[in-house]
Amino acid sequence: MVAKRGVQQASVRGRRVLVRVDFNVPQLPNGQVADDRRIREALPTLDHLRTAGARTILMSHLGRPGGRRDPQLTLRPIARQLSGMLGQPVPMATDCVGIEAIQQTARLSNGQVLLLENLRFHSGEEANDPAFAAQLAQLGEVFVEEAFGSVHRAHASTVGVPKLLPSYAGLLVQREIEELSPLRTQPQRPYVALIGGAKVADKLPLLASFLGRADTLLIGGALAHPFLAYRGAPIGGEALTPGLQKALGEFDRRAEETGTRILLPIDLKVEIEREGKTEVEIVPVPELPLGAIGQDIGPATIAQFIEAMQGSKTVFWNGPLGRTEDARFVAGTKAVLDGLRSIPGHHIGAGGDSARAVRELGVSDAFAFLSTGGGAALEYVQGVDLPGLSVLPDA
Ligand code: ADP
Numbered sequence: 001m002v003a004k005r006g007v008q009q010a011s012v013r014g015r016r017v018l019v020r021v022d023f024n025v026p027q028l029p030n031g032q033v034a035d036d037r038r039i040r041e042a043l044p045t046l047d048h049l050r051t052a053g054a055r056t057i058l059m060s061h062l063g064r065p066g067g068r069r070d071p072q073l074t075l076r077p078i079a080r081q082l083s084g085m086l087g088q089p090v091p092m093a094t095d096c097v098g099i100e101a102i103q104q105t106a107r108l109s110n111g112q113v114l115l116l117e118n119l120r121f122h123s124g125e126e127a128n129d130p131a132f133a134a135q136l137a138q139l140g141e142v143f144v145e146e147a148f149g150s151v152h153r154a155h156a157s158t159v160g161v162p163k164l165l166p167s168y169a170g171l172l173v174q175r176e177i178e179e180l181s182p183l184r185t186q187p188q189r190p191y192v193a194l195i196g197g198a199k200v201a202d203k204l205p206l207l208a209s210f211l212g213r214a215d216t217l218l219i220g221g222a223l224a225h226p227f228l229a230y231r232g233a234p235i236g237g238e239a240l241t242p243g244l245q246k247a248l249g250e251f252d253r254r255a256e257e258t259g260t261r262i263l264l265p266i267d268l269k270v271e272i273e274r275e276g277k278t279e280v281e282i283v284p285v286p287e288l289p290l291g292a293i294g295q296d297i298g299p300a301t302i303a304q305f306i307e308a309m310q311g312s313k314t315v316f317w318n319g320p321l322g323r324t325e326d327a328r329f330v331a332g333t334k335a336v337l338d339g340l341r342s343i344p345g346h347h348i349g350a351g352g353d354s355a356r357a358v359r360e361l362g363v364s365d366a367f368a369f370l371s372t373g374g375g376a377a378l379e380y381v382q383g384v385d386l387p388g389l390s391v392l393p394d395a
Protein backbone atom coordinates (compact mmCIF):
# COMPACT_ATOMS: atom_id res chain seq x y z
CA MET A 1 0.00 0.00 0.00
CA VAL A 2 1.32 3.47 -0.89
CA ALA A 3 0.17 5.82 1.87
CA LYS A 4 -0.28 9.47 0.95
CA ARG A 5 0.82 12.52 2.93
CA GLY A 6 -2.16 13.22 5.17
CA VAL A 7 -4.04 16.39 6.05
CA GLN A 8 -2.88 15.90 9.67
CA GLN A 9 0.56 17.05 8.48
CA ALA A 10 -0.64 20.29 6.90
CA SER A 11 -0.29 23.59 8.73
CA VAL A 12 -3.66 25.21 8.11
CA ARG A 13 -4.34 27.81 10.81
CA GLY A 14 -5.60 30.99 9.18
CA ARG A 15 -4.99 29.57 5.71
CA ARG A 16 -7.44 29.06 2.88
CA VAL A 17 -7.71 25.29 2.39
CA LEU A 18 -9.29 24.14 -0.86
CA VAL A 19 -10.88 20.72 -0.34
CA ARG A 20 -12.12 18.57 -3.23
CA VAL A 21 -15.03 16.54 -1.88
CA ASP A 22 -17.31 14.12 -3.70
CA PHE A 23 -20.78 15.43 -2.88
CA ASN A 24 -22.18 13.72 -5.97
CA VAL A 25 -24.93 12.21 -3.83
CA PRO A 26 -28.09 10.41 -4.91
CA GLN A 27 -30.97 12.93 -5.02
CA LEU A 28 -34.74 12.77 -4.76
CA PRO A 29 -36.74 14.21 -7.68
CA ASN A 30 -37.11 17.50 -5.74
CA GLY A 31 -33.32 17.82 -5.43
CA GLN A 32 -33.19 16.85 -1.73
CA VAL A 33 -30.29 14.64 -0.68
CA ALA A 34 -31.50 11.02 -0.81
CA ASP A 35 -28.44 9.59 0.90
CA ASP A 36 -25.98 11.76 2.80
CA ARG A 37 -23.26 9.16 3.25
CA ARG A 38 -20.69 10.90 1.04
CA ILE A 39 -21.23 14.10 3.03
CA ARG A 40 -21.07 12.31 6.39
CA GLU A 41 -17.86 10.55 5.47
CA ALA A 42 -16.16 13.90 4.80
CA LEU A 43 -17.10 15.29 8.23
CA PRO A 44 -14.01 14.07 10.16
CA THR A 45 -11.74 16.02 7.79
CA LEU A 46 -13.99 19.08 7.94
CA ASP A 47 -14.02 18.90 11.75
CA HIS A 48 -10.25 18.56 11.80
CA LEU A 49 -9.85 21.64 9.60
CA ARG A 50 -12.37 23.64 11.60
CA THR A 51 -10.72 22.81 14.91
CA ALA A 52 -7.30 23.60 13.46
CA GLY A 53 -8.52 27.07 12.45
CA ALA A 54 -8.51 26.62 8.68
CA ARG A 55 -10.66 28.65 6.27
CA THR A 56 -12.25 25.79 4.37
CA ILE A 57 -13.39 26.05 0.75
CA LEU A 58 -15.22 22.99 -0.53
CA MET A 59 -15.54 22.10 -4.20
CA SER A 60 -17.47 19.22 -5.81
CA HIS A 61 -19.28 18.11 -8.91
CA LEU A 62 -22.88 16.90 -8.97
CA GLY A 63 -24.18 14.80 -11.85
CA ARG A 64 -23.03 15.33 -15.41
CA PRO A 65 -24.19 18.77 -16.58
CA GLY A 66 -21.63 18.68 -19.40
CA GLY A 67 -19.99 22.08 -18.91
CA ARG A 68 -23.25 24.07 -18.72
CA ARG A 69 -25.11 25.63 -15.82
CA ASP A 70 -28.06 23.38 -14.98
CA PRO A 71 -30.34 24.60 -12.16
CA GLN A 72 -31.34 20.97 -11.44
CA LEU A 73 -27.75 20.23 -10.49
CA THR A 74 -27.01 23.09 -8.13
CA LEU A 75 -25.19 22.19 -4.90
CA ARG A 76 -27.55 24.43 -2.88
CA PRO A 77 -29.51 21.56 -1.27
CA ILE A 78 -26.19 20.04 -0.27
CA ALA A 79 -25.02 23.27 1.38
CA ARG A 80 -28.24 23.25 3.42
CA GLN A 81 -27.75 19.63 4.44
CA LEU A 82 -24.10 20.23 5.35
CA SER A 83 -24.99 23.30 7.45
CA GLY A 84 -27.26 21.09 9.56
CA MET A 85 -24.65 18.37 9.89
CA LEU A 86 -21.83 20.76 10.86
CA GLY A 87 -24.04 22.89 13.07
CA GLN A 88 -22.85 26.09 11.41
CA PRO A 89 -23.99 27.98 8.32
CA VAL A 90 -22.28 26.89 5.09
CA PRO A 91 -22.64 29.72 2.59
CA MET A 92 -22.54 29.00 -1.15
CA ALA A 93 -20.63 30.81 -3.87
CA THR A 94 -22.90 31.07 -6.93
CA ASP A 95 -19.98 29.98 -9.10
CA CYS A 96 -16.79 27.99 -8.44
CA VAL A 97 -14.49 30.56 -10.08
CA GLY A 98 -14.58 34.30 -10.76
CA ILE A 99 -14.69 37.52 -8.82
CA GLU A 100 -17.49 36.60 -6.42
CA ALA A 101 -15.77 33.36 -5.41
CA ILE A 102 -12.49 35.23 -4.92
CA GLN A 103 -14.15 37.83 -2.70
CA GLN A 104 -16.11 35.28 -0.66
CA THR A 105 -13.07 33.12 -0.02
CA ALA A 106 -11.00 36.16 0.95
CA ARG A 107 -13.62 37.17 3.55
CA LEU A 108 -13.64 33.79 5.35
CA SER A 109 -12.50 33.75 8.94
CA ASN A 110 -10.80 30.89 10.79
CA GLY A 111 -13.08 27.88 11.19
CA GLN A 112 -15.59 28.94 8.52
CA VAL A 113 -16.66 26.71 5.64
CA LEU A 114 -17.78 27.82 2.16
CA LEU A 115 -19.13 25.59 -0.64
CA LEU A 116 -18.45 26.47 -4.28
CA GLU A 117 -21.09 25.82 -6.96
CA ASN A 118 -20.92 22.69 -9.19
CA LEU A 119 -17.49 22.39 -10.85
CA ARG A 120 -18.99 20.75 -13.93
CA PHE A 121 -20.91 23.90 -14.85
CA HIS A 122 -17.58 24.73 -16.54
CA SER A 123 -16.23 22.62 -19.40
CA GLY A 124 -12.70 23.35 -18.12
CA GLU A 125 -13.27 20.95 -15.22
CA GLU A 126 -13.61 17.71 -17.17
CA ALA A 127 -11.19 18.90 -19.86
CA ASN A 128 -8.59 19.52 -17.13
CA ASP A 129 -8.00 22.94 -18.67
CA PRO A 130 -4.87 24.49 -17.08
CA ALA A 131 -6.39 27.99 -17.07
CA PHE A 132 -9.49 26.72 -15.22
CA ALA A 133 -7.30 24.79 -12.74
CA ALA A 134 -5.31 27.97 -12.10
CA GLN A 135 -8.54 29.89 -11.41
CA LEU A 136 -9.57 27.27 -8.85
CA ALA A 137 -6.10 27.07 -7.27
CA GLN A 138 -6.10 30.84 -6.84
CA LEU A 139 -8.87 30.45 -4.24
CA GLY A 140 -6.72 28.44 -1.80
CA GLU A 141 -3.24 28.13 -0.35
CA VAL A 142 -3.36 24.41 0.47
CA PHE A 143 -5.18 21.57 -1.34
CA VAL A 144 -6.81 18.56 0.33
CA GLU A 145 -8.07 15.62 -1.74
CA GLU A 146 -11.08 14.15 0.06
CA ALA A 147 -13.11 13.04 -3.00
CA PHE A 148 -12.15 9.39 -3.13
CA GLY A 149 -15.12 8.76 -5.46
CA SER A 150 -13.56 11.06 -8.07
CA VAL A 151 -9.85 10.20 -7.96
CA HIS A 152 -10.19 8.09 -11.11
CA ARG A 153 -11.02 11.26 -13.05
CA ALA A 154 -8.15 13.36 -14.44
CA HIS A 155 -10.06 16.62 -14.10
CA ALA A 156 -8.97 20.17 -13.20
CA SER A 157 -10.06 19.83 -9.55
CA THR A 158 -8.53 16.38 -9.04
CA VAL A 159 -5.27 16.67 -11.00
CA GLY A 160 -4.79 20.28 -12.18
CA VAL A 161 -5.14 21.96 -8.77
CA PRO A 162 -2.88 19.58 -6.76
CA LYS A 163 -0.11 20.32 -9.25
CA LEU A 164 -0.35 23.99 -8.29
CA LEU A 165 -0.75 23.84 -4.49
CA PRO A 166 0.86 21.91 -1.62
CA SER A 167 -1.40 18.84 -1.48
CA TYR A 168 -2.56 16.38 1.15
CA ALA A 169 -4.90 13.39 1.35
CA GLY A 170 -7.98 13.83 3.56
CA LEU A 171 -8.90 11.34 6.27
CA LEU A 172 -11.48 9.57 4.10
CA VAL A 173 -9.06 9.13 1.20
CA GLN A 174 -6.48 7.69 3.62
CA ARG A 175 -9.01 5.24 5.05
CA GLU A 176 -10.27 4.18 1.61
CA ILE A 177 -6.70 3.38 0.52
CA GLU A 178 -6.12 1.36 3.68
CA GLU A 179 -9.37 -0.61 3.45
CA LEU A 180 -9.23 -1.33 -0.28
CA SER A 181 -5.53 -2.15 -0.50
CA PRO A 182 -5.83 -5.86 0.42
CA LEU A 183 -8.17 -6.35 -2.53
CA ARG A 184 -5.78 -4.48 -4.78
CA THR A 185 -2.67 -6.40 -3.81
CA GLN A 186 -3.71 -9.85 -2.67
CA PRO A 187 -7.40 -10.75 -2.50
CA GLN A 188 -8.02 -14.00 -0.63
CA ARG A 189 -9.43 -16.57 -3.02
CA PRO A 190 -11.94 -17.78 -4.00
CA TYR A 191 -12.76 -14.19 -4.96
CA VAL A 192 -16.22 -13.31 -6.29
CA ALA A 193 -17.00 -9.95 -7.93
CA LEU A 194 -20.67 -8.98 -8.06
CA ILE A 195 -21.16 -6.05 -10.42
CA GLY A 196 -24.33 -4.21 -11.45
CA GLY A 197 -25.44 -0.63 -11.90
CA ALA A 198 -25.87 1.56 -14.89
CA LYS A 199 -22.65 3.24 -16.03
CA VAL A 200 -22.27 0.69 -18.82
CA ALA A 201 -19.73 2.56 -20.95
CA ASP A 202 -17.52 3.18 -17.87
CA LYS A 203 -17.79 -0.23 -16.33
CA LEU A 204 -17.62 -2.58 -19.32
CA PRO A 205 -13.89 -2.05 -19.94
CA LEU A 206 -13.22 -2.46 -16.21
CA LEU A 207 -15.00 -5.78 -16.01
CA ALA A 208 -12.33 -7.31 -18.21
CA SER A 209 -9.73 -6.60 -15.50
CA PHE A 210 -11.55 -9.00 -13.19
CA LEU A 211 -10.75 -11.85 -15.57
CA GLY A 212 -7.95 -13.83 -13.94
CA ARG A 213 -8.08 -11.68 -10.78
CA ALA A 214 -11.46 -12.94 -9.62
CA ASP A 215 -12.59 -16.58 -9.75
CA THR A 216 -16.23 -15.75 -10.44
CA LEU A 217 -17.85 -12.68 -11.94
CA LEU A 218 -21.59 -12.16 -11.38
CA ILE A 219 -23.09 -9.49 -13.63
CA GLY A 220 -26.48 -7.88 -12.99
CA GLY A 221 -28.22 -4.51 -13.34
CA ALA A 222 -28.28 -2.62 -16.62
CA LEU A 223 -24.68 -3.73 -17.08
CA ALA A 224 -25.89 -7.26 -17.89
CA HIS A 225 -27.95 -6.12 -20.89
CA PRO A 226 -25.18 -5.84 -23.50
CA PHE A 227 -23.82 -9.25 -22.41
CA LEU A 228 -27.27 -10.82 -22.74
CA ALA A 229 -27.83 -9.17 -26.12
CA TYR A 230 -24.43 -10.39 -27.31
CA ARG A 231 -25.42 -13.93 -26.36
CA GLY A 232 -28.55 -13.58 -28.48
CA ALA A 233 -31.21 -12.65 -25.91
CA PRO A 234 -33.98 -10.45 -27.39
CA ILE A 235 -33.11 -7.65 -24.95
CA GLY A 236 -33.68 -3.94 -25.71
CA GLY A 237 -31.83 -0.89 -24.45
CA GLU A 238 -28.10 -0.34 -24.96
CA ALA A 239 -27.47 -0.93 -28.67
CA LEU A 240 -24.91 -3.55 -29.58
CA THR A 241 -22.57 -1.37 -31.63
CA PRO A 242 -19.82 -3.07 -33.68
CA GLY A 243 -17.31 -1.73 -31.10
CA LEU A 244 -19.24 -3.33 -28.27
CA GLN A 245 -19.58 -6.61 -30.21
CA LYS A 246 -15.83 -6.74 -30.60
CA ALA A 247 -15.17 -5.91 -26.93
CA LEU A 248 -17.61 -8.58 -25.74
CA GLY A 249 -16.08 -11.18 -28.06
CA GLU A 250 -12.65 -10.36 -26.66
CA PHE A 251 -14.11 -10.53 -23.14
CA ASP A 252 -15.42 -14.06 -23.74
CA ARG A 253 -12.08 -15.22 -25.15
CA ARG A 254 -10.22 -13.84 -22.12
CA ALA A 255 -12.75 -15.39 -19.73
CA GLU A 256 -12.12 -18.77 -21.33
CA GLU A 257 -8.33 -18.33 -21.23
CA THR A 258 -8.27 -17.29 -17.58
CA GLY A 259 -10.91 -19.79 -16.46
CA THR A 260 -12.97 -17.06 -14.78
CA ARG A 261 -16.55 -18.17 -14.34
CA ILE A 262 -19.09 -15.63 -15.65
CA LEU A 263 -22.72 -15.72 -14.55
CA LEU A 264 -25.40 -13.55 -16.17
CA PRO A 265 -29.07 -13.24 -15.22
CA ILE A 266 -31.20 -16.20 -16.31
CA ASP A 267 -34.49 -14.52 -15.48
CA LEU A 268 -35.50 -10.85 -15.31
CA LYS A 269 -38.29 -8.66 -14.00
CA VAL A 270 -39.71 -6.70 -16.91
CA GLU A 271 -42.55 -4.23 -17.42
CA ILE A 272 -45.10 -5.45 -19.93
CA GLU A 273 -47.91 -3.37 -21.46
CA ARG A 274 -51.16 -5.30 -21.47
CA GLU A 275 -54.48 -3.76 -22.49
CA GLY A 276 -53.19 -0.29 -21.70
CA LYS A 277 -51.87 -1.34 -18.30
CA THR A 278 -48.26 -1.78 -17.26
CA GLU A 279 -47.60 -5.00 -15.43
CA VAL A 280 -44.41 -6.36 -13.90
CA GLU A 281 -43.56 -9.95 -14.75
CA ILE A 282 -40.71 -12.35 -14.15
CA VAL A 283 -39.58 -13.87 -17.43
CA PRO A 284 -36.82 -16.43 -18.18
CA VAL A 285 -34.23 -14.69 -20.39
CA PRO A 286 -34.82 -16.85 -23.52
CA GLU A 287 -38.53 -16.01 -23.39
CA LEU A 288 -38.20 -12.23 -23.07
CA PRO A 289 -40.60 -10.31 -25.31
CA LEU A 290 -38.62 -8.64 -28.10
CA GLY A 291 -36.98 -5.41 -26.94
CA ALA A 292 -37.88 -5.88 -23.26
CA ILE A 293 -35.71 -4.14 -20.68
CA GLY A 294 -34.85 -5.99 -17.50
CA GLN A 295 -35.46 -3.82 -14.45
CA ASP A 296 -34.35 -6.36 -11.84
CA ILE A 297 -33.05 -9.91 -11.63
CA GLY A 298 -35.54 -12.72 -11.03
CA PRO A 299 -35.65 -15.46 -8.35
CA ALA A 300 -33.71 -18.07 -10.36
CA THR A 301 -30.85 -15.59 -10.85
CA ILE A 302 -30.94 -14.64 -7.16
CA ALA A 303 -30.56 -18.30 -6.16
CA GLN A 304 -27.74 -18.81 -8.64
CA PHE A 305 -25.82 -15.71 -7.50
CA ILE A 306 -26.11 -16.65 -3.79
CA GLU A 307 -25.00 -20.19 -4.57
CA ALA A 308 -21.98 -18.84 -6.47
CA MET A 309 -20.87 -16.76 -3.46
CA GLN A 310 -20.95 -19.74 -1.06
CA GLY A 311 -17.46 -20.85 -0.06
CA SER A 312 -15.80 -17.63 -1.23
CA LYS A 313 -13.21 -15.84 0.93
CA THR A 314 -13.63 -12.41 -0.71
CA VAL A 315 -16.65 -10.70 -2.26
CA PHE A 316 -16.46 -7.30 -3.95
CA TRP A 317 -19.79 -5.70 -4.85
CA ASN A 318 -20.51 -2.57 -6.87
CA GLY A 319 -23.78 -1.52 -8.46
CA PRO A 320 -27.43 -2.31 -7.70
CA LEU A 321 -28.75 -5.40 -9.50
CA GLY A 322 -31.96 -3.61 -10.45
CA ARG A 323 -33.51 -0.16 -10.65
CA THR A 324 -33.62 0.11 -6.87
CA GLU A 325 -35.04 3.67 -6.75
CA ASP A 326 -38.35 1.98 -7.67
CA ALA A 327 -39.77 -0.24 -4.90
CA ARG A 328 -40.93 -2.79 -7.50
CA PHE A 329 -37.32 -3.52 -8.45
CA VAL A 330 -35.44 -3.76 -5.14
CA ALA A 331 -36.08 -7.47 -4.48
CA GLY A 332 -33.10 -8.82 -6.43
CA THR A 333 -30.50 -6.60 -4.77
CA LYS A 334 -32.10 -7.12 -1.37
CA ALA A 335 -32.21 -10.92 -1.62
CA VAL A 336 -28.63 -11.26 -2.89
CA LEU A 337 -27.23 -8.94 -0.19
CA ASP A 338 -29.35 -10.69 2.46
CA GLY A 339 -27.79 -13.95 1.29
CA LEU A 340 -24.33 -12.41 1.55
CA ARG A 341 -24.93 -11.60 5.24
CA SER A 342 -24.85 -15.26 6.16
CA ILE A 343 -21.79 -16.09 4.04
CA PRO A 344 -18.50 -15.77 5.95
CA GLY A 345 -15.52 -13.96 4.43
CA HIS A 346 -14.22 -10.48 3.64
CA HIS A 347 -16.96 -8.45 1.90
CA ILE A 348 -16.37 -5.01 0.45
CA GLY A 349 -19.11 -2.88 -1.13
CA ALA A 350 -18.60 0.24 -3.23
CA GLY A 351 -20.54 3.02 -4.92
CA GLY A 352 -22.75 6.02 -4.22
CA ASP A 353 -25.97 4.40 -5.37
CA SER A 354 -24.89 1.06 -3.94
CA ALA A 355 -24.38 2.62 -0.50
CA ARG A 356 -27.82 4.18 -0.70
CA ALA A 357 -29.32 0.77 -1.50
CA VAL A 358 -27.44 -0.85 1.40
CA ARG A 359 -28.83 1.70 3.83
CA GLU A 360 -32.39 1.58 2.50
CA LEU A 361 -32.40 -2.23 2.48
CA GLY A 362 -30.86 -2.44 5.98
CA VAL A 363 -28.08 -4.83 4.94
CA SER A 364 -24.99 -2.86 5.99
CA ASP A 365 -23.84 -5.74 8.20
CA ALA A 366 -23.16 -7.73 5.01
CA PHE A 367 -20.00 -5.64 4.54
CA ALA A 368 -16.73 -5.11 6.39
CA PHE A 369 -16.31 -1.82 4.52
CA LEU A 370 -18.43 0.28 2.17
CA SER A 371 -16.39 2.49 -0.11
CA THR A 372 -17.73 5.92 -1.09
CA GLY A 373 -16.21 5.36 -4.54
CA GLY A 374 -18.02 3.57 -7.37
CA GLY A 375 -15.88 3.65 -10.50
CA ALA A 376 -12.92 4.82 -8.40
CA ALA A 377 -13.10 1.79 -6.08
CA LEU A 378 -13.63 -0.52 -9.03
CA GLU A 379 -10.46 0.79 -10.67
CA TYR A 380 -8.48 0.89 -7.43
CA VAL A 381 -9.09 -2.77 -6.58
CA GLN A 382 -8.04 -3.72 -10.13
CA GLY A 383 -4.61 -2.21 -9.54
CA VAL A 384 -5.17 0.73 -11.92
CA ASP A 385 -3.16 3.88 -11.15
CA LEU A 386 -5.65 6.59 -10.29
CA PRO A 387 -4.61 10.05 -11.49
CA GLY A 388 -6.07 11.86 -8.47
CA LEU A 389 -3.96 9.70 -6.12
CA SER A 390 -0.77 9.54 -8.20
CA VAL A 391 -0.59 13.33 -8.16
CA LEU A 392 -0.52 13.47 -4.31
CA PRO A 393 2.84 13.24 -2.50
CA ASP A 394 3.51 9.96 -0.69
CA ALA A 395 3.60 9.92 3.11
P1 ADP B 1 -22.86 3.12 -8.07
O1 ADP B 1 -23.25 4.56 -7.87
O2 ADP B 1 -23.13 2.29 -6.88
O3 ADP B 1 -21.45 2.97 -8.59
P2 ADP B 1 -24.09 3.09 -10.70
O4 ADP B 1 -24.11 4.57 -10.68
O5 ADP B 1 -23.25 2.41 -11.71
O6 ADP B 1 -23.78 2.50 -9.22
O7 ADP B 1 -25.55 2.52 -10.95
C1 ADP B 1 -26.65 2.81 -10.13
C2 ADP B 1 -27.90 2.94 -10.96
O8 ADP B 1 -28.09 1.77 -11.74
C3 ADP B 1 -29.14 3.11 -10.15
O9 ADP B 1 -29.65 4.39 -10.43
C4 ADP B 1 -30.08 2.01 -10.66
O10 ADP B 1 -31.39 2.46 -10.88
C5 ADP B 1 -29.46 1.67 -11.98
N1 ADP B 1 -29.82 0.32 -12.47
C6 ADP B 1 -29.46 -0.86 -11.95
N2 ADP B 1 -30.01 -1.88 -12.64
C7 ADP B 1 -30.73 -1.33 -13.63
C8 ADP B 1 -31.55 -1.83 -14.70
N3 ADP B 1 -31.70 -3.15 -14.86
N4 ADP B 1 -32.13 -0.96 -15.52
C9 ADP B 1 -31.96 0.38 -15.33
N5 ADP B 1 -31.22 0.92 -14.37
C10 ADP B 1 -30.62 0.08 -13.52
Ligand code: 3PG
Pocket residue numbers: 022024063064149150153352373374375376
Ligand atom coordinates in the same frame (compact mmCIF):
# COMPACT_ATOMS: atom_id res chain seq x y z
C1 3PG C 1 -19.31 8.72 -8.81
O1 3PG C 1 -20.46 8.92 -8.43
O2 3PG C 1 -18.90 7.59 -9.15
C2 3PG C 1 -18.33 9.87 -8.78
O3 3PG C 1 -18.88 10.99 -8.17
C3 3PG C 1 -17.83 10.19 -10.17
O4 3PG C 1 -18.87 10.61 -11.00
P1 3PG C 1 -18.71 10.53 -12.60
O5 3PG C 1 -18.78 9.06 -12.97
O6 3PG C 1 -19.83 11.32 -13.18
O7 3PG C 1 -17.34 11.09 -12.94
Ligand code: MG
Pocket residue numbers: 351352353374
Ligand atom coordinates in the same frame (compact mmCIF):
# COMPACT_ATOMS: atom_id res chain seq x y z
MG1 MG D 1 -23.83 6.07 -9.23
